[in-house]
Amino acid sequence: MEEGSIGVGIEQKAGNMGVVTVGLEQAVNWARTNAMWPMLFGLACCAIEMMSAQAAHNDMSRFGMELMRASPRQSDLMIVAGRVSRKMVPVIRRLYDQLPDPKWVISMGDCASCSGVFNNYALLQGVDEVVPVDVYVAGCPPRPEALIHGILTLYDKVRHEKIGSWV
Amino acid sequence: MSEEHLNTTLKSIKERFGLHDSDLMKYPPTLIVAPEKIIEVSQVLRDEFGFNFLCELTAVDYWPEEEPRFNVIYGFYSHANNVRMALRVPLNGDYPSLHTLEGVYRGANWHEREVWDMFGIKFEGHSDLRRILMSHDWEGHPLRKDYPLGYEEPQFTFNYDEIDKRKHHGRYEEA
Amino acid sequence: MTEPLEVNYQELKHLVSERALKGETVLLNMGPQHPSTHGVLRLLLELDGEVIVNCVPDIGFLHTGIEKNMEAKRWELAEVMTDRTDYLNTTGNNLAYCLAIERLADLDVPPRAQAVRVILVELERISNHLVWLGTHALDLAAMSMFLYCFRERESILDIKEICSGQRMMTTFFRPGGLWRDIPADFEIAIRRFLRMFPGRIKQYEALLTKNPLWMDRTRNIGKISADDAINMSLTGPVLRGSGVAYDVRKAQPYSGYEQYDFIIPTGTHGDVYDRYLVRMEEMRQSLRIIQQALDKLPYGPFRSNNRKYVPPPRAELGTSMEAVIHHFKLWTEGFKVPKGAVYVPVESPKGELGYYLESNGGNQPYRIHMRTPSFVHLQALPLMCKGHLVADLVGIIGSVDIVLGDCDR
Numbered sequence: 001m002e003e004g005s006i007g008v009g010i011e012q013k014a015g016n017m018g019v020v021t022v023g024l025e026q027a028v029n030w031a032r033t034n035a036m037w038p039m040l041f042g043l044a045c046c047a048i049e050m051m052s053a054q055a056a057h058n059d060m061s062r063f064g065m066e067l068m069r070a071s072p073r074q075s076d077l078m079i080v081a082g083r084v085s086r087k088m089v090p091v092i093r094r095l096y097d098q099l100p101d102p103k104w105v106i107s108m109g110d111c112a113s114c115s116g117v118f119n120n121y122a123l124l125q126g127v128d129e130v131v132p133v134d135v136y137v138a139g140c141p142p143r144p145e146a147l148i149h150g151i152l153t154l155y156d157k158v159r160h161e162k163i164g165s166w167v
Numbered sequence: 168m169s170e171e172h173l174n175t176t177l178k179s180i181k182e183r184f185g186l187h188d189s190d191l192m193k194y195p196p197t198l199i200v201a202p203e204k205i206i207e208v209s210q211v212l213r214d215e216f217g218f219n220f221l222c223e224l225t226a227v228d229y230w231p232e233e234e235p236r237f238n239v240i241y242g243f244y245s246h247a248n249n250v251r252m253a254l255r256v257p258l259n260g261d262y263p264s265l266h267t268l269e270g271v272y273r274g275a276n277w278h279e280r281e282v283w284d285m286f287g288i289k290f291e292g293h294s295d296l297r298r299i300l301m302s303h304d305w306e307g308h309p310l311r312k313d314y315p316l317g318y319e320e321p322q323f324t325f326n327y328d329e330i331d332k333r334k335h336h337g338r339y340e341e342a
Numbered sequence: 343m344t345e346p347l348e349v350n351y352q353e354l355k356h357l358v359s360e361r362a363l364k365g366e367t368v369l370l371n372m373g374p375q376h377p378s379t380h381g382v383l384r385l386l387l388e389l390d391g392e393v394i395v396n397c398v399p400d401i402g403f404l405h406t407g408i409e410k411n412m413e414a415k416r417w418e419l420a421e422v423m424t425d426r427t428d429y430l431n432t433t434g435n436n437l438a439y440c441l442a443i444e445r446l447a448d449l450d451v452p453p454r455a456q457a458v459r460v461i462l463v464e465l466e467r468i469s470n471h472l473v474w475l476g477t478h479a480l481d482l483a484a485m486s487m488f489l490y491c492f493r494e495r496e497s498i499l500d501i502k503e504i505c506s507g508q509r510m511m512t513t514f515f516r517p518g519g520l521w522r523d524i525p526a527d528f529e530i531a532i533r534r535f536l537r538m539f540p541g542r543i544k545q546y547e548a549l550l551t552k553n554p555l556w557m558d559r560t561r562n563i564g565k566i567s568a569d570d571a572i573n574m575s576l577t578g579p580v581l582r583g584s585g586v587a588y589d590v591r592k593a594q595p596y597s598g599y600e601q602y603d604f605i606i607p608t609g610t611h612g613d614v615y616d617r618y619l620v621r622m623e624e625m626r627q628s629l630r631i632i633q634q635a636l637d638k639l640p641y642g643p644f645r646s647n648n649r650k651y652v653p654p655p656r657a658e659l660g661t662s663m664e665a666v667i668h669h670f671k672l673w674t675e676g677f678k679v680p681k682g683a684v685y686v687p688v689e690s691p692k693g694e695l696g697y698y699l700e701s702n703g704g705n706q707p708y709r710i711h712m713r714t715p716s717f718v719h720l721q722a723l724p725l726m727c728k729g730h731l732v733a734d735l736v737g738i739i740g741s742v743d744i745v746l747g748d749c750d751r
Contacts, residue, residue: 121317
């Protein structure tokens with residue numbers, strides 16, 4: 001039960017029978033954050049840190065990301081880990097379109113957020129030119145703890161979503 | 168490292184084909200070869216002197232110098248004698264062409280595709296000369312010196328609109 | 343929806359065989375986003391049922407224009423980009439770049455710096471082989487290996503963090519030596535690692551080497567003969583798996599490798615299983631080298647004294663005018679490397695990594711070309727995978743150990 005919810009008298013009675021009441025928004029947002037599966041989209045060096053974050057030392061499964069799905073149709077989060085070159089842009093956009101709603105995008109690392117060290121002809125200057133990004137994680141590459149912090153920030157954002165903004 | 172093998176190789180190649188040393192390359196020892204003779208020289212190197220390994224095939228652009236504009240560098244290694252040497256081929260003109268080395272060393276295939284993609288140097292007789300690193304409809308050859316770096320200029324408040332006009336804006340929309 | 347990439351049929355007809363055009367074989371796209379291609383590699387497969395008739399790799403999805411971008415930066419600032427080409431072998435890339443500059447500029451490197459460089463490069467070799475083993479085993483469905491290998495890798499990343507503060511892209515080697523002297527707990531951490539690691543290699547071998555499932559999936563797959571390999575310019579464990587004992591550390595030693603005693607493992611058949619055995623043995627030999635280098639670690643300066651290239655220590659700035667001037671020139675203009683060109687080969691964990699560096703006397707590189715092993719090895723992929731099944735292709739790609747950042751730069 002979230003703090004701030006008004007205790008209704010029925011809850012004490014119903015609690016003994018194993019029934020809790022909660023707002024619809026809270027319930028759906030809780031369900032969405034607790035089992036958000038990312039799509040395997042590691043492009044470059046940040047992908048290695050993403051794999052480190054999934055491995056045993058810093059374990060992302062504690063936060064609901066039990067496994068990474070290869071197919072976009074079966075995942076709801078796209079962590080763009082690495083630099084996006086101009087040849088790769090139609091591919092990214094297509095994968096984003098194939099993700100079913102609700103979907104979120106984390107732009108991991110400097111190259112995905114703003115092209116990092118590489119300011120030249122071959123790279124997209126920030127992946128937010130093609131897909132809408134929810135959380136930017138800085139670092140080159142960001143430590144696994146930083147990525148986990150980014151994921152928790154995303155969860156925070158999802159928990160505060162309202163019914164009107166759902167798709 | 169058998170120095171004698173390297174020295175005898177360099178001496179006989181120089182005498183046979185009339186080549187000079189390159190004083191620009193400090194290591195490995197390099198000879199300058201004219202574009203027409205490169206296939207012959209590399210064939211002789213591979214068959215007679217045992218340089219059976221092509222380490223490197225790349226090019227340099229010397230724009231705005233016109234003579235030569237490009238220099239193509241071939242690096243060779245001999246497994247049996249453990250020596251390295253290199254050849255440099257000067258080329259002029261904006262879209263020069265050279266005969267392909269694919270018949271002598273199969274590993275030259277992708278190297279030549281990359282040199283075509285990045286510099287615009289055509290290789291005659293190549294089995295599959297397409298762009299390899301840039302997308303297939305890219306215009307221009309990026310590693311030439313007259314190709315701009317293409318960087319994004321930082322937009323401050325005083326020049327925001329002026330840079331915005333020059334900037335490339337994506338046309339992608341949400342499905 | 344966005345329009346798909348328009349590809350001209352006529353341009354690509356020569357890549358596929360006649361049977362595909364008649365519809366007898368299937369053309370399958372193993373796209374840039376795929377769990378088993380270790381990065382963004384696109385393969386066009388021509389399949390007859392499940393048997394591969396031909397495979398055309400399509401690269402360039404990670405092309406970053408590093409070579410051109412380095413021409414716009416000064417020599418010491420451009421080193422940052424060398425880390426990011428082959429991101430699993432960051433210290434090896436730094437070493438090749440620094441060796442090339444030192445060759446051109448005739449800089450001396452003190453023996454302490456050489457020994458520390460060797461230690462860090464060999465640790466990086468082990469770390470690369472661990473990632474290779476983890477992802478290769480993960481592709482061939484031995485998932486727990488992935489978790490074990492990344493656990494070991496955390497110890498190595500901790501050592502790199504002790505030296506330089508960064509886990510992966512350290513840029514710890516500078517022209518002339520190291521960025522700063524190694525701290526006191528460097529030796530303690532490495533000795534702890536050297537005690538712990540041989541037992542772990544034994545565990546991995548117990549899991550995989552005599553495992554009938556592993557042997558079934560890797561024996562007689564992806565064979566390439568020694569002659570074909572040399573003609574296709576292959577190097578590294580792929581060449582050594584086919585029987586040719588060529589290692590740049592023994593053939594043209596650099597950075598003090600001639601003092602250390604190690605063997606070069608080779609295979610016989612040239613298949614995936616032999617490359618696996620070669621890499622496991624290489625990890626052991628790397629441990630030997632680290633042990634010897636650490637035991638012999640000499641005292642002394644950690645960077646060259648040549649003030650034209652190396653900034654003076656800050657204590658000197660209060661007393662010496664020349665030191666202030668050198669500091670000023672180095673920070674505003676950067677050092678100038680004399681005119682010349684050089685090609686320096688180095689043994690990276692994947693093969694022969696060569697840096698071709700050309701300078702025209704200025705403070706910016708005139709041309710840098712990285713001859714990367716992954717680019718060259720991918721050419722040989724169609725040769726290795728003809729006649730195998732699609733499931734074997736995954737094992738072959740894993741055994742060649744490509745890193746797309748290395749391939750596309």
